[in-house]
Amino acid sequence: MSATAKKSSQTRKTLQLVLIAVAALVLAGNFVVKSLGDDVAPAEGAEGSALATLDVLTVQDAATEDGYDRESDFGSAWQDVDDNGCDTRNDMLQRDLDDFVLTDGDSCQVASGTLDDPYTGETIEFERGERSGDVQIDHVVALMNAWTTGAADWNKDKRVEIANDPLNLIASDGPANMGKGAKDAAEWLPENQAFRCEYVARQIAVKAKYELWVTPAEHDAMEDVLTSCPSEPLPAS
Template structure:
């Protein structure tokens, strides 16, 4: 005959007591979290996560969202790299009659003075350097190197993250793309070398979000990839500014501004930025007394441009 152990009969009771105690502890925790999170819904969000909040962490058009889409790979060998692989330096790829270096200087400097002999050539100006930030007076001549044009994504880095496979004309446009170019402090640019975000960031921390956003925009535009270390460094910077927008694709630093209505005669009086724009508008050739005349497009000074 089997016997029922008195001790065995108490096990279900102890088990139920344990469940009750655990439930009480859970309720107490929920109450405490709810008080700090603004209600039971907030407490559940704390415990389980808020899907809507997670979805908002990388808004469309943000640098974070674009970074998430970049391929992550190791760097290819640097074998075969040379500056010449990216074409002749500072070409006039936008056909405005001025080389890329002078275009960037004219864009990034203030108080710009042009050479009398060459209306494209920037003779002097003032740079508020985004990397330091300090004011640097640019004067063409022996001290020109105090202001240099930085490729935000260095040509060597691009070569090792996809550019080896690009056709020559794509590499040439990459090297002259205003989106990837910035007038900066010369010695700092030299110190940066071909470093990516994992090895070099601007000393000016207030500019770092914009800096990596432009690097991401450039790599996304040309189909280059990032290394894991580079990705992590960029993500670390953007964690302080998750809504940082990608820059506009004309070399601007900030997001594309909202369109504004121009005066009725603005379209006819504003100087054409390039011969391509003048030709697209059917205004070429331009004469010195024509609406939209831009003396920078008159390379030979004969009063006729974009012929």
Template sequence: MKRLAAVLGAGIVAVIGSALLLDAPSALTRPPVVTPTVTEMVTEVVTETVEVAPEPTSPARELLATLEVKGRAPMTGYDRALFGQAWSDDVRVPGGRNGCDTRNDVLRRDLHDTVIRPGTHGCLVESGTLLDPYSGETLEFVRGPRSAEIQIDHVVALADAWQKGAQAWDEDTRRDFANDPANLLAVRGDLNQQKGAGDAATWLPPDTSFRCDYVSRIIGVKATYGLWVTEAEQEALSRELMRCP
């Protein structure tokens, strides 16, 4: 009887085991576990296309691209007198031949709260206040011994122009250039002297907030008069334009 019971028990266990094996998925048919490669994992994570922002553009940048780039010509033969009488009114540029010299034209334009000397047909500036673009300081102008504290700067210096195309101009063009209001600013005198004949590669206004206007003006003047830029100057102008709003 004990032997019969043992045999029956073993049979029951065998039947139950078979049933369990039938219900469970076969090891041969179970899908294999696939471990993704590093490349596949990175590809799955980086699903968005990275777009490169276009290089900023502006009228000044487009104009800069039109300027010829080459080296400086020699200073041989340069003389301030080759650009005509200083502050001549006899010019063809806008505002010329108005009965007032160019210096006073620029002072009236750039200063505020101006006082004009009576009997000068609204021309001669006796005093006024200047917000100096180069330093950002507010300066008082009073005609007299200290009037040189505010000077009229050629944004593109005459000597710089001479080395970059002005040698080939006729007398009238040089005179017009020297008196063109687009190329002139009333500024703090010592900064005008500090700049000298420098271009954008060697000098920029201390007030960084004005540099965008400054380099844009240089580019506009050089494009108008067909002046070229050196490679260093082009790089400096482009760099400053990249910082503009």
């Protein structure tokens, strides 16, 4: 064999050895990644998700409750802010109840319907009358919470807007709504754990839309919920 041929053969063998070594390193790397399994840190929320939006909300302590008055500051309940002929409560009942029936001769007032209550997971048969309060319309971000996280500095028109914004409203079990009161996510979450991700995502959507801040405890509670659903989307309405 000539010297040139011998040199070419040695070069090919060297190249083969290098390729084998690279392949081995790739396989080893894949094995290590796979073997880490659940020990690998979870991915951050997808862009546009509730978790990603939470990260950009201002975090600071709540302001004082001084001066808060529900009707004076946020308007009477419920108004027809979209001029569709129905007040906000009936708009939300029509949106959230299944098989709703309107009062005879009325194109707006809901007489009955069925609510798959998101807060308790129970089914509630709504019927207008003495037990109308079995189904209430909850402000997902309570108006008191809004007041202490930025709304105190707004004009009344903007406060009336958030008080009647469908994004911030949901039909729910009356006693559960009363139990929530003005509590934030650090103090109250729905009994129905399957709804908690959606609930917190809606609160974050409202806070982002109206440029409200979250308290440190509220932020941490929201983040804790969203760790189990990091890609939970923000509701649009």
